[in-house]
Amino acid sequence: MHIPDGFLNTGVSVATGIVAAGAVGYGLRKAREELDEKSVPLMAMVTSFIFAAQMLNFPVAGGTSGHFLGGALAALLLGPWLGCLVMALVLLVQCLGFADGGLTALGANILNMGIIGTVLVYYIFRFLQRALPSGRGSYLISAAAAAWLSVVMASGACAVELGISGTTPMGVALPAMLAIHAIIGIGEAIITVAVLSLVMAVRPDLVRTYRPQGAENLA
Numbered sequence: 001m002h003i004p005d006g007f008l009n010t011g012v013s014v015a016t017g018i019v020a021a022g023a024v025g026y027g028l029r030k031a032r033e034e035l036d037e038k039s040v041p042l043m044a045m046v047t048s049f050i051f052a053a054q055m056l057n058f059p060v061a062g063g064t065s066g067h068f069l070g071g072a073l074a075a076l077l078l079g080p081w082l083g084c085l086v087m088a089l090v091l092l093v094q095c096l097g098f099a100d101g102g103l104t105a106l107g108a109n110i111l112n113m114g115i116i117g118t119v120l121v122y123y124i125f126r127f128l129q130r131a132l133p134s135g136r137g138s139y140l141i142s143a144a145a146a147a148w149l150s151v152v153m154a155s156g157a158c159a160v161e162l163g164i165s166g167t168t169p170m171g172v173a174l175p176a177m178l179a180i181h182a183i184i185g186i187g188e189a190i191i192t193v194a195v196l197s198l199v200m201a202v203r204p205d206l207v208r209t210y211r212p213q214g215a216e217n218l219a
Contacts, residue, residue: 007105020114039078043082066183081119155178156177
């Protein structure tokens with residue numbers, strides 16, 4: 001899903017770069033308001049975990065492979081805008097240090113994985129959380145759905161950008177990307193729920209979007 005250099009036309013690169021820069025700028029502003037002694041080390045740990053996890057690929061049907069995205073997990077642990085900053089930092093390091101995603105496509109990659117796959121999915125999660133009964137099980141169901149959607153929606157955005165750029169016909173790219181990432185999203189949901197379950201069992205106070213029954217969920 002990391003778009004390399006040369007796959008997007010100038011217009012798409014510039015437009016997505018502007019959107020990404022605005023989101024990162026807003027995220028930095030929110031970070032000044034939200035970061036405290038507890039969230040700073042947590043943010044560092046989440047960034048390290050997602051960076052390492054994205055390096056590990058798992059096999060998918062048809063000889064393709066997928067990897068953990070982490071946007072939903074970052075948003076659920078840190079909130080949407082700190083999560084967006086985590087994803088932007090991971091993508092920047094991957095781009096500059098490992099040539100995983102092109103510099104001219106960095107804005108698109110941040111838009112897809114850091115905004116759509118993190119911020120937008122966070123608000124979908126909040127909707128699902130409010131629609132379902134309160135409790136640990138419903139929370140994890142909402143988290144699993146959000147994690148699956150984060151992969152599918154980010155891949156769909158990627159396909160649209162490639163289609164608009166003329167790299168590949170959208171009618172070919174969109175169904176192909178959605179189909180394969182619907183499978184990858186299952187792995188994303190499993191990993192996200194496993195990590196959240198572990199943290200909730202050991203340190204539930206670190207999960208910003210979860211409070212045990214009887215306590216108020218964060219808005």
